[in-house]
Amino acid sequence: MIFKETQRFTQWWLWVxxxxxxxxxxxxxxxxxxxKEPFGNNPLSNAGLIAVTLFTSSILVLFAYMRLETxxxxxxISMRYVPFIKKNIPWGEVASAKVVKYGFVGYGIRLGSKFGTVYNTKGNKGLALVLQNGKKLCIGTQRPKELEQIISKISHQKNIPQ
Known part of the structure; x- marks a missing residue:
């Protein structure tokens, strides 16, 4: 393993x-x-209140469980956006690879940026890949300098443009 990074949603304001x-x-x-006192002026049924609580709680649990692994x-390159996406990209499928700074695209999985599909938990830096089939994707990182050195070294070894 040359590089391994696991990112989570740790922004305090998101958890608030x-x-x-x-x-x-x-x-x-x-x-x-x-x-046994009604909740609010027009209370939900007990079943409705439980359902809404379970739904909102499940979103909280999902965010606690989600992580971006590179x-x-x-x-x-192996990338997992737990629990949604898992990709393994052999170097032979990579046409170009470089660490980039992108504008704020939001958090999560974002489609349609100039870098293709962006997988991001925080920040605005990532590994932009163009594959041999023309598809583009960008994997967010919190360690851009380290990743840039590794990609530079591998790009020279594998003849991959940056």
């Missing part, structure tokens, strides 16, 4: 938003189901 979305419904369950070795 997620917790602020879930907290009222958890309190609503406590108030309406545990202490692995680079002599065979190629």
């Amino acid at each position: 938003i997620l917790l602020a979305t879930v907290a009222p419904f958890v309190y609503g369950i406590y108030q309406q189901i545990i202490i 692995k680079i070795d002599a065979h190629g």
Whole structure:
């Protein structure tokens, strides 16, 4: 393994938003189901309140579980956006590779930027790849300098343009 990076959603403001979305419904369950007082002026049924709480909580759990994993070795690039995407790209399929700075494209999986599909958890730097079939993708990184050195070395060894 030449390079390995695991990124998670660690932005404090994101977790404040997620917790602020879930907290009222958890309190609503406590108030309406545990202490038997209706939650709000026009309360949901108990089943409805539980369903909304489970839905909003599942989004929070999803963000806690999601991560972007990048692995680079002599065979190629492996990228996982857990739990959604898994890609293995052999060096023979890579037409060009370079570390780039991109404008803010949002977080998650973004389609249609000039770098193709962008996989990002935070920041604005990533490994931009153009594949032999013309497809483009960009994998976000928090370690651009280290990644740039590794890509430069591999590009020279494998004759891949930067």
